[in-house]
Amino acid sequence: MIISHRLESIAKMVDSVESIIDVGTDHGYLPIYLISKDITNKVIASDINKGPVEKAKYNINKENLQDKIECRLGGGLTTIKTNEVDAVVIAGMGGNLIKDILEESIDLVKKMEYLIFQPVQNPEVLRKYIYENKYEVLDEELCYDEGKYYEIIKVRYNESKIIEFNQEVFYLIGEKLIQKKHPLVKEYIGFRINKYKNILDFIQDTGETSIQRKKQLLYYIEGLKEMLKCL
Secondary structure (H helix, E strand, C coil), rough: CCCCCCHHHHHHHHEEEEEEEEEECCCCHHHHHHHHHEEEEEEEECCCHHHHHHHHHHHHHHHHCCCEEEEECCCCCCCCCCCCCCEEEEHHHEEEHHHHHHHHHHHHHHCCCCEEEEEEECCHHHHHHHHHHCCEEEEEEEEEEEEHHHHHHHHEEECCCCCCCCCCCHHHHCCCHHCCCCCCHHHHHCCCCCCCCHHHHCCCCCCHHHHHHHHHHHHHHHHHHHHCCCC
């Protein structure tokens, strides 16, 4: 099966495990790929909506993989029991929603070998939560697919790991991406700078909330410019 560059980038971060859950599976393409490449032996493909679950079932049956991939209807990690899977993928959701899923199922999360997140909005919100709530960042990846940048973050829960940055700007771009000088990181930082500049230009209101938002955006822009100087 040919999958998108985004899903392929996620799949490359999946270490070989016995079982994994793909939360928000949509069409079930990632589970099918993981099984077909012998990366894992079993996948639970879950989604909160019935439509995607039915689509996933159709695609899984078409590939004759129904004995390896089980579809479940439900939100977040509510569809699994303790120790039922070894790892988690949550892709295609906003950073706030992923954070909520983790908080709601923290006892399950603690037992996972690793978790992979691909937030489509607010990655900085998720990253801040990860750093401040005992998660160890194992790796980070960045990909560009169909005109969009996607951040992928791989973590595991670690009781002794708490990191708090004294500057909010460090939550905007993954530390691992900076450390390994990812080939896309410079252009991604440039993209984020332009994004914040455009938002800044759009704000016309002169109220206190708008003034504070402008200050935050200017802070982000200057911080990201400083990051670029280090690369």
